[in-house]
Amino acid sequence: MTFLIHHLLSESAGKYPDRKAVIYKGESITYRELEQSSNQLANTLNEIGVGRGDRVGIYMPKTISSIVSIFGIVKAGGTYVPIAPDAPAKRMEYILKNCGIKHLLSVRDKVTQLANTFPVDSPVEKIVLMDSNSPVGHLPIEFVTRERILNSTQDSPPSTNSIDRDLAYILYTSGSTGDPKGVMISHLNSLTFVNWAQEFFRIGENDRVASHSPLHFDLSVFDIFSTIKAGATVVIIPDGTATFPLRLAELIEKERITVWNSVPSVLVLLVTHGKLERFRFPDLRLVLFAGEVFPVKYLRQLVKHIPHADYYNQYGQTEANSSTYYQVKDLPDNDAGHIPIGKAAANFEVFAIDENNNVINRPGDIGDLYVYGSSVARGYWGNIEKTSLAFVANPLSNGSGEKAYKTGDLVTLDEDGNYIFLSRKDNMVKSRGYRIELGEIEAVISRHPGVKQVATIAIPDEVIGNRIKVFIVPFEPGSPTQSELERHCAELLPGYMIPDVMEFRQYLPMTSTGKVDRRLLVAESKVGV
Incomplete structure (x- = not known):
């Protein structure tokens, strides 16, 4: 009986003892x-x-x-x-x-x-x-x-x-107070997704699945556990390979990758700098992308270069795994169009509630997206307050006390009943596939004794999703310097959260209510792009 994630390995070891389980830089383990x-x-x-x-x-x-x-x-x-x-x-x-x-x-x-x-x-x-x-x-x-x-x-x-309710892993994501949040995932939470993904995407023992995402990123769950469940081969993509798209393209073809799973920004770099016209990728049958919006114009080019693969947009969060999916068959004619995030996966319940607390069910209606089911995490380790804000009583459970995850994402429906992601309700954005809480960056920069005021914004970028820009008002002009602040950030933030741009000002614009006018800062930054 399989109810713990390591049972997947034991079962496959019994079926395929001599098959390669993992490959890394020419080395392998059966x-x-x-x-x-x-x-x-x-x-x-x-x-x-x-x-x-x-x-x-x-x-x-x-x-x-x-x-x-x-x-x-x-x-x-x-x-x-x-x-x-x-x-x-x-x-x-x-x-x-x-x-x-x-x-x-x-x-x-x-x-x-x-x-x-x-x-x-x-x-x-x-x-x-x-x-x-x-x-x-x-x-x-x-x-x-x-x-x-x-x-x-x-x-x-x-x-x-x-037992299946025990925690299998804890993944730390960005937090608004300057400290990351540890998402608690049980064996049951993980297996709910892994079992569905392996069966739905037909991962079989002859597949060679690329494992690109780092272990602390939830996309790695599919790469490892769905592959091991199938008795297939995990092909680890060495760290840093994605920053050299031509090298990545060569590796995909050389390793005969059949299944690819990553954030869109990696695929965008592959399209723009990977010289795909040199390759055929005959073994690549499935391309999965998740974590951020895939610009239509780059997805169109990817499909043109690799027309024989199936493409799926997956949507989810660390707190609830990938809960919806959409098979990309027809791309929007307009490059500004959106790829839907689709419909709920099997054994997942996904719904959106509008401002009047009604479930949205018509195209054009807008609501907050919720996820309910055995995939939903237990909460945040050691953080009861944040857990209570995100893991709430299921609005559809009629007072039974069941918990649903409130994603913080605003969505609407298209004519076919697919969800379309619109925006975040809070201060969280995606950059290079990583969830980034802008408040965490502000909290870290504010710790510097020379900083009087700080505001952080996200500037949309079609390649990486968003570029992070901070505006700093120092107590004394010229101190701290940008180099000093970059070192300060490097001591407290992971590399993907260090701002792309820093701008020093004498003051920040304010709204009539006395708040920082972030909309104006965004507008000014877009004009300057």
Whole structure:
């Protein structure tokens, strides 16, 4: 019976023991080897104190070792918490403390970088080195080496008494107060989506699925678990490859990728700089995109270059997985047209409520989008207030107390009953596929003692979704400098949240009610583009 996400691996290992499970830079691991390695890691984690429900950090680039780490942690009964390998030290410190992470899985290079910045009061007690047999540096922490894992004589996964309501992973997303929010996803939440996606998109044992998204980004859930469920092969796209579109195009063809899943901005770069006329991609049968709006003019070019593939727009959030889908068959004649986000996936309930608390059901009606079902997350780790604001009583449940996720997205319906995304209600935007809370950027910049006032806006960009621009009013002209503020941001924000543009002003425009006139700032910025 499959009710935990690691059961997917065990079942496929039984069916396809010698099939390649994961490929990375010419190296590979079979299903039998992945099952055995993750069992050894799981038993080692139990031996060093990891138990049911414990949060275990993963701090390393996405490689074969990181996939072993994921399955080893959940087999041990733990909850994996991926931390971006390029995360600023203070963001990493927050996640470690917020989640109470006592065990951290990493690699030698990353731990070496931590030696001088590791927080003194960190809750981490043990670091498991997935690639080294000797401790690193002078950190006052116990190290568990790769040799100890390999010497484990336990070939079977440990018995943990885990149930499907237990947390499988926690993914941190942008938060309005300057600190990220940890989205709690249970095994049930994850499997609801994974089972649907594998079956609906017909992922089979002969597929080779590209895994481009980082582990802390929810698109990685499909890449890994739906692929493993099918007994297919995960082909990890090395970090940074997408910034070299021609190299990415060569990799897709060389690795005979059959299924691609990423944010549209990666595909836009592929269209504009990947020299697609040189390639045929004969094996590529399915292109999935999610996370942001795909400009029609670039999607049209992609379809022209790869006409034999099926294209799907997926919509969702970390808090509820991908809940709607739309198969792209006919593109709008107008490049300014919208690709619908579609209809609810099987076993998902999606509805929109208008300002009069009625469910919208006619084209042109506008409402707030809600998602209900077993895919909806448990809430935000250690943040009851934000959980209560986003995970609300289901408006359609007649007082039963069931929770639905209020996405914060405004949508309408087209003539065929497909939802069309219009805008966000709050201050959150998408850039390069990442959710960015503009308030978090403002909160971080405001911490600088030389900053008197700050306002952040998003400028629409057809390639990356939005460019982030900040307006800063310093206490003293010329201090801080832009370089100083960029360094300040780099210490507290991940790279994708560092503003693209900084503009210093003597004052910010205000509305008649005394608020910063953000609409005027946006209008002025568009004129200057």
